[in-house]
Amino acid sequence: MADLSSEFLGIKSPNPFWLASAPPTDKAYNVNRAFEAGWGGAVWKTLGEDPPVVNVNGPRYATNFGNDRRVIGFNNIELITDRPLSVNLEEMRQIKRDWPDRALVASVMLPMEEDVWARLVPMIEDTGADAFELNFGCPHGMSERGMGAAVGQVPEYIQMAAEWCKKYASIPVIVKLTPNVTSILPPARAAKAAGADGVSLINTINSIMRVDYDSLTMYPSTDGMGSHGGYCGPGAKPIALHMIAEIARTVDTADIPISGIGGITDWRDAVDHLALGAQNVQICTAVMVYGFKIIDDLTDGLSNFLDEKGMTRVSDLVGVAVPSVTDWQYLNLNHIEKASIDQNLCIACGRCHVVCEDVSHQAITHTIDGERKFEVIDEECVGCNLCASICPVDGCITMQAMTSGTDPRTGKAIVSEKADWTTHPNNPMRVK
Amino acid sequence: MQADIRTGRLSAAEIEANFSDMHAPLKRAEALVEADRCYFCFDAPCTTACPTDINIPGFIQKIRSNNIKGSAYTILSENIMGGMCSRVCPTEVLCEEVCVRTTLEGQPVRIGLLQRYATDSIIADKLQLFERGLASGKRVAVVGGGPASLSCAHRLATLGHQVTVLNSAGKLGGLNEYGIAAYKTVNNFAQSEVDYILDIGGIDVRNGQSLGTDFSLADLREEYDAVFLGFGLGGVNELRLENDRAEGIVDAVEYIASLRQADSKIELPVGRHVLVIGGGMTAIDVAVQSKQLGAEDVTIVYRRGPDQMGASEFEQNFAQTSGVRIRHWLAPASLKMDGERVSGVRFDYTRLDESGKLQTTGDSCEMDADIVFKAIGQQVLWDSLGDTGESLKVIHGRISANDDRKTSLSDVWAGGDCILGGEDLTVAAVQDGKVAAMGIDRFLRATE
Numbered sequence: 001m002a003d004l005s006s007e008f009l010g011i012k013s014p015n016p017f018w019l020a021s022a023p024p025t026d027k028a029y030n031v032n033r034a035f036e037a038g039w040g041g042a043v044w045k046t047l048g049e050d051p052p053v054v055n056v057n058g059p060r061y062a063t064n065f066g067n068d069r070r071v072i073g074f075n076n077i078e079l080i081t082d083r084p085l086s087v088n089l090e091e092m093r094q095i096k097r098d099w100p101d102r103a104l105v106a107s108v109m110l111p112m113e114e115d116v117w118a119r120l121v122p123m124i125e126d127t128g129a130d131a132f133e134l135n136f137g138c139p140h141g142m143s144e145r146g147m148g149a150a151v152g153q154v155p156e157y158i159q160m161a162a163e164w165c166k167k168y169a170s171i172p173v174i175v176k177l178t179p180n181v182t183s184i185l186p187p188a189r190a191a192k193a194a195g196a197d198g199v200s201l202i203n204t205i206n207s208i209m210r211v212d213y214d215s216l217t218m219y220p221s222t223d224g225m226g227s228h229g230g231y232c233g234p235g236a237k238p239i240a241l242h243m244i245a246e247i248a249r250t251v252d253t254a255d256i257p258i259s260g261i262g263g264i265t266d267w268r269d270a271v272d273h274l275a276l277g278a279q280n281v282q283i284c285t286a287v288m289v290y291g292f293k294i295i296d297d298l299t300d301g302l303s304n305f306l307d308e309k310g311m312t313r314v315s316d317l318v319g320v321a322v323p324s325v326t327d328w329q330y331l332n333l334n335h336i337e338k339a340s341i342d343q344n345l346c347i348a349c350g351r352c353h354v355v356c357e358d359v360s361h362q363a364i365t366h367t368i369d370g371e372r373k374f375e376v377i378d379e380e381c382v383g384c385n386l387c388a389s390i391c392p393v394d395g396c397i398t399m400q401a402m403t404s405g406t407d408p409r410t411g412k413a414i415v416s417e418k419a420d421w422t423t424h425p426n427n428p429m430r431v432k
Numbered sequence: 433m434q435a436d437i438r439t440g441r442l443s444a445a446e447i448e449a450n451f452s453d454m455h456a457p458l459k460r461a462e463a464l465v466e467a468d469r470c471y472f473c474f475d476a477p478c479t480t481a482c483p484t485d486i487n488i489p490g491f492i493q494k495i496r497s498n499n500i501k502g503s504a505y506t507i508l509s510e511n512i513m514g515g516m517c518s519r520v521c522p523t524e525v526l527c528e529e530v531c532v533r534t535t536l537e538g539q540p541v542r543i544g545l546l547q548r549y550a551t552d553s554i555i556a557d558k559l560q561l562f563e564r565g566l567a568s569g570k571r572v573a574v575v576g577g578g579p580a581s582l583s584c585a586h587r588l589a590t591l592g593h594q595v596t597v598l599n600s601a602g603k604l605g606g607l608n609e610y611g612i613a614a615y616k617t618v619n620n621f622a623q624s625e626v627d628y629i630l631d632i633g634g635i636d637v638r639n640g641q642s643l644g645t646d647f648s649l650a651d652l653r654e655e656y657d658a659v660f661l662g663f664g665l666g667g668v669n670e671l672r673l674e675n676d677r678a679e680g681i682v683d684a685v686e687y688i689a690s691l692r693q694a695d696s697k698i699e700l701p702v703g704r705h706v707l708v709i710g711g712g713m714t715a716i717d718v719a720v721q722s723k724q725l726g727a728e729d730v731t732i733v734y735r736r737g738p739d740q741m742g743a744s745e746f747e748q749n750f751a752q753t754s755g756v757r758i759r760h761w762l763a764p765a766s767l768k769m770d771g772e773r774v775s776g777v778r779f780d781y782t783r784l785d786e787s788g789k790l791q792t793t794g795d796s797c798e799m800d801a802d803i804v805f806k807a808i809g810q811q812v813l814w815d816s817l818g819d820t821g822e823s824l825k826v827i828h829g830r831i832s833a834n835d836d837r838k839t840s841l842s843d844v845w846a847g848g849d850c851i852l853g854g855e856d857l858t859v860a861a862v863q864d865g866k867v868a869a870m871g872i873d874r875f876l877r878a879t880e
Contacts, residue, residue, distance in 0.1 A: 350474025
């Protein structure tokens with residue numbers, strides 16, 4: 001059986017699954033329950049300077065539901081911990097004492113004044129925490145006070161605060177990045193320049209869930225008014241994966257250790273994060289929806305997967321998919337694929353036909369010899385994958401690469417040499 | 433032996449439980465999950481299978497988005513009796529049989545229950561989705577009060593024609609009111625639906641008016657611009673055996689009607705040992721309801737096999753799980769008499785010969801009964817309809833009508849069970865009425 005034990009920035013944990021800094025890690029009570037359930041580590045709910053913040057007494061959370069009220073996405077306007085610093089530090093100290101084999105990370109969000117960092121960083125480190133995580137991501141409330149995402153959106157501020165933390169801390173410093181930027185690379189570079197030991201991403205995405213169809217105000221609202229919150233959950237995963245892969249595949253950021261966060265619900269989501277460059281993962285929404293017991297599937301599923309792949313430890317998986325991520329201009333334009341419909345699996349719903357007909361390339365039949373039948377017309381198929389993407393039957397429509405002969409759509413011969421946009425005759429900027 | 437027929441075999445509470453809704457309606461959460469199972473097929477097989485062409489994926493999608501009013505309109509604009517059809521349609525041989533989910537996992541989307549979900553609140557809340565068309569000045573007579581006639585009348589009203597419904601019964605609804613098993617249409621739904629249909633306005637109803645007695649077809653053709661005939665089947669086929677009108681031989685259609693109209697089902701007389709001769713829906717309905725009224729044993733006897741029964745497999749299973757026994761390949765040969773009363777039936781065993789013809793095998797058996805229900809099909813009672821039968825083309829005892837449901841007469845249309853090819857289904861009758869109304873509309877506008 002594969003070894004799930006994990007090491008991130010030298011911090012050991014029995015598995016790579018940490019609870020992200022969020023409501024599930026707000027108190028010793030919760031963290032104790034999480035560790036009893038088997039979680040590898042916890043990033044404590046973000047600490048701040050006393051006096052503590054106050055939260056609204058109206059709704060903090062809202063959900064983007066599927067029809068069966070399955071949670072597709074989630075958002076929140078909860079602030080950092082609203083308990084006194086001393087209470088949190090005391091509980092953290094006890095937790096670390098009770099669970100020495102688990103990772104305990106102190107998330108912090110402090111004003112942009114060096115003396116505050118000088119005063120509080122050593123005090124927090126004294127709890128026995130394994131690392132700091134700098135919350136530069138929180139997109140609501142705290143950002144309006146010049147902290148959280150307000151810092152994370154300005155690389156210079158990231159660097160400044162991270163340098164202060166490094167200066168007064170002797171344990172590793174992780175910079176948590178906000179996705180509310182046009183490119184994730186400048187913030188990652190700022191963290192590296194400050195000497196931070198690693199980055200974690202993504203924090204939540206600016207969002208408004210919906211309107212209330214009765215009152216026609218935004219939903220949720222507190223006394224008739226609402227404020228944008230941070231979006232997370234399964235719907236956020238693709239955005240996280242992109243940003244992680246960008247850091248992992250860019251030459252000057254590729255060496256930054258990454259803790260992956262964003263939309264992880266089951267072990268397959270974790271495989272995505274790990275294969276695209278994260279060394280471990282952090283999870284919040286899934287436990288907010290299902291509770292701590294999901295750790296069973298996360299660990300068990302990942303372990304079985306590693307066994308299946310012949311991998312013996314988690315690090316074998318880290319970054320394996322990164323080399324497959326590139327810029328569009330380098331994609332092989334000579335590679336030809338056609339959709340193929342397995343008639344034995346086809347249930348004849350015709351969705352592939354209607355979407356191809358309405359929005360794509362009119363490349364799927366609906367009737368053959370008077371019978372309801374859906375088949376790909378290779379002469380028209382551009383290999384776009386739309387039909388396979390929306391087919392309700394798993395494995396019914398697959399994309400098949402053509403390796404020889406001619407593409408019936410273009411009449412051009414299939415060639416094994418690669419050719420991309422950089423040399424394409426239609427590209428005015430082509431390499432000549 | 434004294435025939436054991438009496439009232440009150442079960443307590444009122446037992447009877448109420450036995451006659452409660454056959455399928456509980458879907459709750460909102462169930463409806464959303466079920467609606468989510470629909471794949472929104474291209475050229476959906478379910479819609480093709482629906483005799484009234486309801487855009488089924490369309491109405492299901494509207495349930496998903498909580499657009500119940502829009503969903504109900506999608507249904508009712510094609511089938512104004514979509515509420516009743518959601519209760520009585522044999523969906524397992526229509527829309528649900530061809531659902532692609534059946535191919536995928538053997539479990540179709542429960543279209544009937546979703547259709548009921550979409551229409552129930554609209555009918556209950558009397559939310560009128562239709563309006564009477566701009567007055568055309570034309571008048572149409574509709575003969576009959578069943579699904580075909582009401583569907584025709586409603587569509588004619590939406591098209592602006594003034595409609596007079598001439599109905600021989602005391603209430604509108606036809607078999608919806610008098611024929612369908614009580615547990616399929618609880619809480620007087622048939623009348624709620626009739627009220628909803630009439631609410632559009634422009635439909636004048638005259639109950640207790642019989643063709644051939646109170647007026648003739650010629651009168652109607654004289655007085656109105658067009659006529660629709662939807663008088664159904666008035667007569668029940670006879671057993672054609674000696675003593676087949678004796679005491680104890682009961683017309684199943686009549687018994688079901690009395691059951692539907694009874695204020696208190698506990699007062700209905702029920703036999704202890706019941707035989708039902710026939711293999712269609714009427715046979716199932718009378719058998720199951722007899723059982724649910726407290727009959728000790730109920731046996732349906734059919735002269736052919738399960739595949740030839742008019743009742744669907746689902747209905748046969750339903751009867752059997754309700755405690756009804758079904759015997760096949762037995763044809764009634766003679767009636768056993770106890771004085772003036774029937775006391776049982778002697779059956780000949782049957783089989784199909786090589787050419788597929790039904791033959792008796794030479795063996796026979798006897799079954800005792802306190803009541804023998806005849807449910808072996810119905811026919812048009814031409815004798816009671818005056819000269820109607822002579823004035824238009826009739827084939828095999830039914831009115832001949834073309835694709836527009838037009839009869840051999842230029843201003844007379846017909847639909848429902850009384851026409852040749854009538855399918856003995858509410859949904860088919862509704863389609864007949866709708867198609868006929870559109871044909872009548874074209875005719876009336878062409879003659880303006």
